[in-house]
Amino acid sequence: RLVNVKSVLNSHHALLSHWKPPQKFDPVQFLVKTHKVAFSALTRLWGRKPLRGEGTQMCETLLSILCHLVEGEKQIRERLDKGGSAAATVTTATTATTPAVAGGATTSSSSAVNQPHVDETMVRLLQDMGFSEAHSREALLNTGNSLERAMDYVLSHPPTNFSAGLLTTALDFEISEEEQMAQAIALSLSGAGNTNADTAGEKTEVSAAKTVDKAPADDAKNPVSAPVRNEYLSKAVLDDFTADLLPGCLTLLEHVPKCVHGVCDLVHVVARRNGEEWKLNKVVLALVATLADQAGSLLAASENLADWSHEDRKKFASNDAESGFFTRLHLLSLLFDDFCASHLKETGLIDRLVEIVSRVARCLTADKELATPYWLPLCFLLIDMYLEVTSPFYMTGPRQKAKRTWQWYDERSGHKWSNYSSSVNATINEAFENNQSSFTATVNRRKIVIDFVSMTQTNQETGTARPVMFVELPSEDSSETVTAMETSHLNEARGLNEDQTETLVRIIADLVGVPVEPGTLNAALRLCLRLTRDYAHAVVFAQRNGPKHLLALKQSSAFGGFSSLVTLNLR
Numbered sequence: 001r002l003v004n005v006k007s008v009l010n011s012h013h014a015l016l017s018h019w020k021p022p023q024k025f026d027p028v029q030f031l032v033k034t035h036k037v038a039f040s041a042l043t044r045l046w047g048r049k050p051l052r053g054e055g056t057q058m059c060e061t062l063l064s065i066l067c068h069l070v071e072g073e074k075q076i077r078e079r080l081d082k083g084g085s086a087a088a089t090v091t092t093a094t095t096a097t098t099p100a101v102a103g104g105a106t107t108s109s110s111s112a113v114n115q116p117h118v119d120e121t122m123v124r125l126l127q128d129m130g131f132s133e134a135h136s137r138e139a140l141l142n143t144g145n146s147l148e149r150a151m152d153y154v155l156s157h158p159p160t161n162f163s164a165g166l167l168t169t170a171l172d173f174e175i176s177e178e179e180q181m182a183q184a185i186a187l188s189l190s191g192a193g194n195t196n197a198d199t200a201g202e203k204t205e206v207s208a209a210k211t212v213d214k215a216p217a218d219d220a221k222n223p224v225s226a227p228v229r230n231e232y233l234s235k236a237v238l239d240d241f242t243a244d245l246l247p248g249c250l251t252l253l254e255h256v257p258k259c260v261h262g263v264c265d266l267v268h269v270v271a272r273r274n275g276e277e278w279k280l281n282k283v284v285l286a287l288v289a290t291l292a293d294q295a296g297s298l299l300a301a302s303e304n305l306a307d308w309s310h311e312d313r314k315k316f317a318s319n320d321a322e323s324g325f326f327t328r329l330h331l332l333s334l335l336f337d338d339f340c341a342s343h344l345k346e347t348g349l350i351d352r353l354v355e356i357v358s359r360v361a362r363c364l365t366a367d368k369e370l371a372t373p374y375w376l377p378l379c380f381l382l383i384d385m386y387l388e389v390t391s392p393f394y395m396t397g398p399r400q401k402a403k404r405t406w407q408w409y410d411e412r413s414g415h416k417w418s419n420y421s422s423s424v425n426a427t428i429n430e431a432f433e434n435n436q437s438s439f440t441a442t443v444n445r446r447k448i449v450i451d452f453v454s455m456t457q458t459n460q461e462t463g464t465a466r467p468v469m470f471v472e473l474p475s476e477d478s479s480e481t482v483t484a485m486e487t488s489h490l491n492e493a494r495g496l497n498e499d500q501t502e503t504l505v506r507i508i509a510d511l512v513g514v515p516v517e518p519g520t521l522n523a524a525l526r527l528c529l530r531l532t533r534d535y536a537h538a539v540v541f542a543q544r545n546g547p548k549h550l551l552a553l554k555q556s557s558a559f560g561g562f563s564s565l566v567t568l569n570l571r
Contacts, residue, residue, distance in 0.1 A: 003038050003065055005031060005072030009079075018144040020117050028079045032232050035069055035076070039233055042066060043241070047248040055256050063252075063262035067269045069233075070242070074273075076232055119145045126150060135159040242270045246283050253327040260327055264334040280339050287332045288343050294325045295352035305359050313363050313370055326375040333382050341389045350386055353379045354500050361507040364514055372517040380523035383496075383504070387530055390495040404429050404470040408457050417469065432470075504528075505537050509544035518557040525565050532569065541569075 001007055008027050042062060050058050118140040125147065126136035131154050139157070143149035249263045271279035302316065332340070344350045357379050364370055406428045407417040420428065424441055431439035432452055439450045440460075447460045450468060458465045496504070508528045515521055528546075532538040541547075550566050559565075 003068045059256045059259045292347040292349040329378045377520040377523035384527040409467045509546035512549040522559045
């Protein structure tokens with residue numbers, strides 16, 4: 001909370017109205033100091049093994065603080081560069097002196113600053129009632145110069161040792177915890193937080209005495225110092241830290257795998273600071289290369305997996321055969337985007353994942369008592385994400401032109417597919433060919449949003465969603481036919497080959513019949529839904545008794561929409 005820029009700069013809390021600190025609270029300078037100290041502390045913890053028992057909480061807090069430090073850098077630098085507001089500078093705690101006007105006396109301005117604001121008229125009224133001046137000032141100070149409340153205060157609170165020229169700590173009075181925290185922050189900034197009243201009085205007197213002795217000379221040589229601006233964390237320091245961020249993140253994940261989402265958030269925050277090129281070169285490519293090597297080692301270790309004993313297979317399935325393979329695979333799936341696809345193919349990671357899945361699936365089918373490896377669903381998920389960005393629906397550039405008739409499913413009129421009007425069909429087809437992910441149209445005076453990824457239409461007023469589809473007719477233009485062939489060839493080169501696709505379809509059909517644990521089953525059916533869009537692959541799934549296995553499922557699933565996923569596979 002202390003390093004959260006938004007919480008500090010946009011806080012709705014305020015200091016006590018009747019309490020005047022020796023130095024005005026400056027939120028920007030408070031953040032400057034706090035960020036420096038926090039960054040210095042975190043760099044000592046970064047890359048180290050977390051404490052046993054408290055490791056998860058510590059790592060999540062550490063990652064959250066780093067996100068605030070990196071994310072708040074831009075806002076703080078903008079505030080400091082403006083320099084016009086009071087939040088841009090902080091004055092040093094020095095004692096300004098004024099030369100004597102008469103009798104050679106010198107008055108310390110610090111006493112005027114430290115003097116709490118009370119209404120002198122109210123003080124005299126309370127004194128006339130028989131209360132002492134110190135007790136009256138104390139009462140007015142703690143009641144906001146309200147006479148009635150001050151009278152109640154002096155009657156219910158015994159007199160305390162209060163000096164009109166000194167600040168009184170609010171911890172002795174009945175005030176809220178938030179007010180105590182506000183006073184403590186202001187006192188800590190002014191340097192008075194660790195000083196009691198007596199010591200402060202002695203220092204003030206000594207300072208005044210020294211000032212009287214050498215006031216004329218000092219005023220000539222050392223004028224009152226100008227406000228000192230505290231510099232924020234050096235940009236070079238943050239650049240050096242973020243340039244080599246991945247090893248520290250992986251060290252955390254090796255000891256606390258649950259922090260993978262916090263690491264992902266930190267990478268995204270740093271990417272907004274350093275650019276997407278940093279994310280690709282410093283994080284994603286390094287992850288892909290490391291995972292490709294680990295997948296190769298995993299394949300080498302499981303060369304004769306089919307011949308292993310039950311105990312050896314069980315050990316292989318329950319153990320992370322390669323250190324950090326699961327957590328790194330999980331992190332890559334969270335950071336996955338369009339730019340990862342080509343590198344997954346170049347390094348051979350996708351081919352190796354397909355082979356790993358094939359070997360493990362054969363063992364699970366042969367030995368149904370074997371536990372499902374916890375990294376298996378991530379393999380299915382990463383392959384599915386790879387195929388998503390390499391499919392024709394996700395390719396960059398315009399889609400091929402063709403005659404398409406768009407239809408929507410109307411359950412109210414006999415559960416049949418209904419055609420859009422010719423004008424609406426033309427606009428939908430144009431949006432689809434321009435590679436738009438969604439399109440808004442007006443049908444029968446109702447605004448609908450057509451999502452080309454999920455192939456649904458949603459009524460903006462009612463929120464009702466219905467499936468959509470299109471019937472594609474062969475184009476009469478030969479040039480367009482060539483373009484379609486080239487596009488198909490490009491897609492085959494970028495995606496999986498035919499043997500890999502058929503292998504995955506057979507594997508998924510067999511795993512549904514085992515069945516495997518719910519997470520793996522959900523990820524496998526997602527991939528199956530994408531692969532069986534091709535009729536030939538759907539035939540392979542049916543020949544392996546995939547539909548029968550789906551209908552025979554008895555285990556429950558905690559994943560939302562699992563029933564819809566099974567239904568879509570059957571359809």
